[in-house]
Amino acid sequence: xxxxxxxxxxxxxxxxxxxxxxxxxxxxxxxxxxxxxxxxxxxxxxxxxxxxxxxxxxxxxxxxxxxxxxxxxxxxxxxxxxxxxxxxxxxxxxxxxxxxxxxxxxxxxxxxxxxxxxxxxxxxxxxxxxxxxxxxxxxxxxxxxxxxxxxxxxxxxxxxxxxxxxxxxxxxxxxxxxxxxxxxxxxxxxxxxxxxxxxxxxxxxxxxxxxxxxxxxxxxxxxxxxxxxxxxxxxxxxxxxxxxxxxxxxxxxxxxxxxxxxxxxxxxxxxxxxxxxxxxxxxxxxxxxxxxxxxxxxxxxxxxxxxxxxxxxxxxxxxxxxxxxxxxxxxxxxxxxxxxxxxxxxxxxxxxxxxxxxxxxxxxxxxxxxxxxxxxxxxxxxxxxxxxxxxxxxxxxxxxxxxxxxxxxxxxxxxxxxxxxxxxxxxxxxxxxxxxxxxxxxxxxxxxxxxxxxxxxxxxxxxxxxxxxxxxxxxxxxxxxxxxxxxxxxxxxxxxxxxxxxxxxxxx
Numbered sequence: 001x002x003x004x005x006x007x008x009x010x011x012x013x014x015x016x017x018x019x020x021x022x023x024x025x026x027x028x029x030x031x032x033x034x035x036x037x038x039x040x041x042x043x044x045x046x047x048x049x050x051x052x053x054x055x056x057x058x059x060x061x062x063x064x065x066x067x068x069x070x071x072x073x074x075x076x077x078x079x080x081x082x083x084x085x086x087x088x089x090x091x092x093x094x095x096x097x098x099x100x101x102x103x104x105x106x107x108x109x110x111x112x113x114x115x116x117x118x119x120x121x122x123x124x125x126x127x128x129x130x131x132x133x134x135x136x137x138x139x140x141x142x143x144x145x146x147x148x149x150x151x152x153x154x155x156x157x158x159x160x161x162x163x164x165x166x167x168x169x170x171x172x173x174x175x176x177x178x179x180x181x182x183x184x185x186x187x188x189x190x191x192x193x194x195x196x197x198x199x200x201x202x203x204x205x206x207x208x209x210x211x212x213x214x215x216x217x218x219x220x221x222x223x224x225x226x227x228x229x230x231x232x233x234x235x236x237x238x239x240x241x242x243x244x245x246x247x248x249x250x251x252x253x254x255x256x257x258x259x260x261x262x263x264x265x266x267x268x269x270x271x272x273x274x275x276x277x278x279x280x281x282x283x284x285x286x287x288x289x290x291x292x293x294x295x296x297x298x299x300x301x302x303x304x305x306x307x308x309x310x311x312x313x314x315x316x317x318x319x320x321x322x323x324x325x326x327x328x329x330x331x332x333x334x335x336x337x338x339x340x341x342x343x344x345x346x347x348x349x350x351x352x353x354x355x356x357x358x359x360x361x362x363x364x365x366x367x368x369x370x371x372x373x374x375x376x377x378x379x380x381x382x383x384x385x386x387x388x389x390x391x392x393x394x395x396x397x398x399x400x401x402x403x404x405x406x407x408x409x410x411x412x413x414x415x416x417x418x419x420x421x422x423x424x425x426x427x428x429x430x431x432x433x434x435x436x437x438x439x440x441x442x443x444x445x446x447x448x449x450x451x452x453x454x455x456x457x458x459x460x461x462x463x464x465x466x467x468x469x470x471x472x473x474x475x476x477x478x479x480x481x482x483x484x485x486x487x488x489x490x491x492x493x494x495x496x497x498x499x500x501x502x503x504x505x506x507x508x
Contacts, residue, residue: 001023001024001092001093001094002021002022002023002024002092003021003022003088003089003091003092004019004020004021004022004088004101005019005020005084005087005088005091005100005101005103005105006018006019006020006084006100006103006104006105006133007020007069007080007081007084007104007105007106008080008104008106008123008124008127009074009075009076009077010077010078010119010120010123010254010288011074011334011336012254012289012334012336012337012338013123013250013251013254013336013338013339014123015120015123015124015126015127016074016127017104017127017131018069018070018071018074018076018081019068019069019070019071020067020068020069020081020084020085020088021067021068021069021070021088022065022066022067022068022085022088022089022091022092023065023066023067023068023092024061024063024064024065024089024092024093025063025064025065025066026063027064028063028064029064030062030063030064031064031065032046032050032065032067033046033065033066033067034046034067034068034069034085035066035067035068035069035072036067036068036069036070036071036072036076037069037072037073037074037075037076038069038076039075039076039077039078041077041078041079042069042076042077042078042079042081044079045079045081045082045085045109048079048082048108048109048110048111049082049085049086049089049109051111051112052082052086052109052110052111052112052113052160053086053089053090053113053160055111055112055113056112056113056159056160056161056164057161058090058095058160058161058164059093059095060089061089061092061093065089065092067085067088067089069081075288075334077287077288078108078118078119078288079108079109079116079118080106080107080108080118080120081106082107082108082109083105083106083107083108083109083115083137083157083160083163084105084106086109086160087100087105087163087164087167090164095164096164096167096168098167098168100135100167102132102133102134102135103133103134103135103136103137103152104124104127104128104131104133104135104136104137104152105137106118106124106137106138107137107138107139107142107157108139109160113159113160113161114158114159114160115139115140115157115158115159115160115163116139116141117139117141117142117260118138118139118142119253119254119255119256120253120254121138121139121142121145121146121253122145122146122148122149122246122249122250122253122263123250123253123254124136124138124146125145125146125147125148125149125151125152125154126149126250128149128151128152129149129150129151129152132151133151133152134152134153135152135153135155136152136153136154136155137155137157137163138154138155138156138157139156139157139158140156140157140158141156141260142156142260143155143156143176144176144179144260144261144262144263145249145253145258145260145263146176147176147177147178147179148178148179148180148246148249148263148264149178150178151178153175154175154176154178155173155175155176156173156176157173180242180245180264189231189232189234189235189410190231190232191228191229191231191232191235192232192235192409192410193232193235193236193407193408193409193410193413194406194407194408194409194410195406195407196225196228196229196232196407197225197396197403197407198225198396198397199225199229199393199396201391202218202225202229202391202393203229203407203413205389205391205502206229206233206236207236207413207416207417207485208389208478208481208482208485208502209233209343209345209388209389210233210236210237210238210343210417211238211416211417211420211421211481211484211485212420212424212435212436212437212477212478212480212481212484213341213343213434213435213436213437213438214343214388214389214436214437214474214477214478214481215322215343215344215345215346215386215387215388215389215437216343216344216345216346216387216388216389216390216391217307217344217346217347217348217384217387217389217390217391218230218345218346218347218348218391218392218393219347219348219349219350219357219390219391219392219393220347220349220350220357220392220393220394220395221349221350221354221355221356221357221358221363221393221395222349222354222355223395224357224393224394224395224396225393225396226305226347226393227305227347229393230303230305230345230347232410233270233301233303233345234268234270234300234301235410235414236410236413236414236417237268237300237301237414237417238414238417238418238421239418240265240266240267240268240299241425241434244268244299244434245264245265245266246264247298247299247339248265248269248298248299248300249263249264249265251291251295251296251298251338251339252265252296254290254291255290255291255296257296268299268300268301269296269297269298269299269300269301270297270300270301270303271293271296271297271300271301271302271303271342272303272305273293273302273304275304275305275306275309275310277293279311279313279314279317280292281293282294282310282314282317283314283317283327283329284327284329284336284338285329285331286331287331288334289329289331289334289336291338292327292329294317294318294321294327294338294340294342295327295338295339295340297340297342298338298339298340298341298342299341299342299434300342300343301342301343301345302342302343302344302345303345303346303347304344304345304346304347305347306347306348306349307346307347307348307379308348308349308375308378308379309348312378315378315379315380315383316380316383318344318383318386319382319383319386321340321341321342322344322383322386322387323386325339325340325341325438326338326339326340326341327340341434341438344387346387348379350372351365351367351371351372351375352367352371352372352375353365353366353367356372357392357394357395358395359395360395385468385470385471386470386474388437388474388477388478388502388503389478389502389503390502390503391502416485417485419487420481420484420485421435423484423487424436424484427447428447436477436478436480436481436484437477437481439477439480441469441473444473444476444477447480448476448477448479448480448491449489449490449491450476450479450490450491450496451490451491451492451493453492453493454479454490454491454492454493454495454496457493457496457497457500458472458475458476458496461475461496461500465500471503474503475496475499475500475503476491476496476499478499478502478503479491479495479496479498479499480495482495482498482499483495
C-alpha cells in the first residue's frame, strides 16, 4: 500500500515542501530503505523510526518498505523528517486512516517515541500559510513558535502515540492559537550613558548612529573608554518593530537559538564576537549553510572590538553586508543569502602599541612610522568608506572623571532617538526601508531635501575633501539623521557640517 504526506526542507531562510511517499510491498524480503538524496542524519531515521513505532506499542511492518523524499534533486538534511516517515509507514500499513493531504508534519523521534524539537519551525509555519495547508503538526516545544504566524491550525505533539490517537480521533489534541503577544523583555544593560564620564562628542556620534542605523568606528588609546561606550550603546537603541522581530526570529530559529517559551525575538541583538573567532562563525557557513554573527546581528549591533586584529578575510567580507544589507554564503551544494542589516560598531587602537594619541609622557608611542603605516593599512579604503561615523576617542580629562555631575542617562537619549526613528518610519511608509542608512542613491532626492547653503557646502566638500560617490551619498544620509534628531524638515548647513566632521578624521 502507498501513502503520501508532506514535510519540509530548509534552504537558507526558506522552507520547501517535501513529499514523503511510503510504499510497503506485499512481496519481497524485509527491508527498509530511504531514497531521494537523503543526508546521513536522514538515512539514520530508519533506526529511530523503527524503534519509536515499536516502543509506542504499534506494529512495525516486517516487509519491504521504501520511503521516497521528493523532489529527489533537493538535498535532505536533519532529523525533522522522522515523524512524517513514521506516520507514513503507519498509514501505509493500515494502522491509521486519516486525510493528511492538506497538512504539514515534522519532528525528530526519540527511540521511545517522544517527539523532539527542531530548528526552523517559524519557516515551516510561513510555508503552511503560503501553501494554505490546513494543519501543521509540530513538536510541542515548537508549537508557540509556529503560532507566531497565522494560517494553519497548529498541533503541538509530545509523542508519536499521542499524534496517532489524535489522527484516530480517539484523543484529540487542542490546537494553538496565533499569538505574537509576548511581553518585551526588560533588559538590564551593563552600562548606562549617565555613568560614562566626558566623551561628549563620541556620545553624540553614537546617538546619530543609533537614530539612523549608521556604522561607526572609534579609534583611541587603551583606557580611553571605547569598550565601555560600546557596552552602553545597546541601551540607547530604538524599539524593535514587529516586522523586525519576525525577521530576527526566523534567523534565530534556523540557528536553533530560540527559547521555546518566549520564541519571539523582541529586543535588538548585540553580537560581540572575539577576533579569534573562525571565518564561518562570523560570516556563516557549514555544509548546510547557517547564519553567522553578521546575520545574527541583523537589525541590531555587531560590535567588533580590536577591529584591526580580525583576519583580513573577515574585514573584507564586511563589504557586501555594509553596502547591500545581506551576506551571500556559497558552498558546493548550494548558495544561500542571509539578511545582514546591522550597525557596525568597531573599535581599535591607533597603532600597534596603542599609545599614538596618548598625552601622558609615561605612555608614549613606541611604534615606528613604518609600523603605524602598516597597521593602518589593515583597514582598507573600501571598508572605511562604508563607515559613516569615524571618531577619535581621547583620554577622559581629570576634571570630567572627578566631577559629581551625572551626564544624560540612556533612557533620556533613547527617547530622542525613538522620536527620530518615528520620523523615519513615517517618511518611509509604503517602502521596505527602516532607517536613513538604507536609502538608495536614486532615492536621495526624494527623501532628503538640502537647503541652498547646505548644498553649497556639500559642493565645496566634494572638491576639497575628495569625496567619493559613496561618501557623498552617505554624508547626505547622516545629515538627514542629524536633521531628524533636530526635528527639521530640511537638511541645514549645520547638519551637513556636523556630518562631514564625523566622516573625515585625519588621524584615521
